[in-house]
Amino acid sequence: MTEKRPSPPRRSDATRTAILTAARERFAADGYDRATIRAIAKDAGIDPSMVMRYFGSKEGLFAAAVDVDLRLPDLAPVPREEAGRALVGHFLDLWEGNEQLRAMLRVGATSQAGAERMRNVFRDQLLPVARQVCPDPEQVPARAALCAAQLLGLALTRFVLQMPAAQALTREELLAWTGPTVQRYLTAPNP
Secondary structure, three states: OOOOOOOOOOHHHHHHHHHHHHHHHHHHHHHHHHOOHHHHHHHHOOOHHHHHHHHOOHHHHHHHHOOOOOOOOOOOOOOHHHHHHHHHHHHHHHHOOOHHHHHHHHHHHHOHHHHHHHHHHHHHHHHHHHHHHOOOHHHHHHHHHHHHHHHHHHHHHHHHOOOHHHHHOOHHHHHHHHHHHHHHHHHOOOO
16 A cells, blocks of 8 residues: 655645745734835745735735734633623733734725724634623624724724824723723623
8 A cells, every 4th residue: 555645735835825924024024004015025035916916915915914813811700790891901901012903903994805804803702702791692793793893993093093082091091981881792681
């Protein structure tokens, strides 16, 4: 019996991997706005047209390259009445100084590929957390969507648009204002 050898990776897989590796490094070093397709292609050792062939646009490349782990907390040990505050506090810590997340929000607001990436991140990561405290399993998607709206709105106004009034609020003020709202979305009886 002959031993079957694994097939070598396809050239297109290697090219795609090289582009994604170069894009991650370039986006991390330069940020979304300053990173260019030309620079990413040069780093990957390919022609810029290949980047466009594989990903369609800078936005599509960014959406594919960004691997976002929100590192959401396990809410099981948190007192149920503090789940909203814990979630808001976690997001404030996560967004503070994280250029990758800010860029993802900018791209998500302006491109279909970025929006799809944001939807997937929040679906895959926020739904299980909401499921831990939501009183009705059928309402988990709607409640998670409301939480995402509140948290993304806060991130947009404070970190992306940098609205002075949103930036002036202290962490404690943000927790005091936003925590109860997220708490209500997570645990309040169905209206």
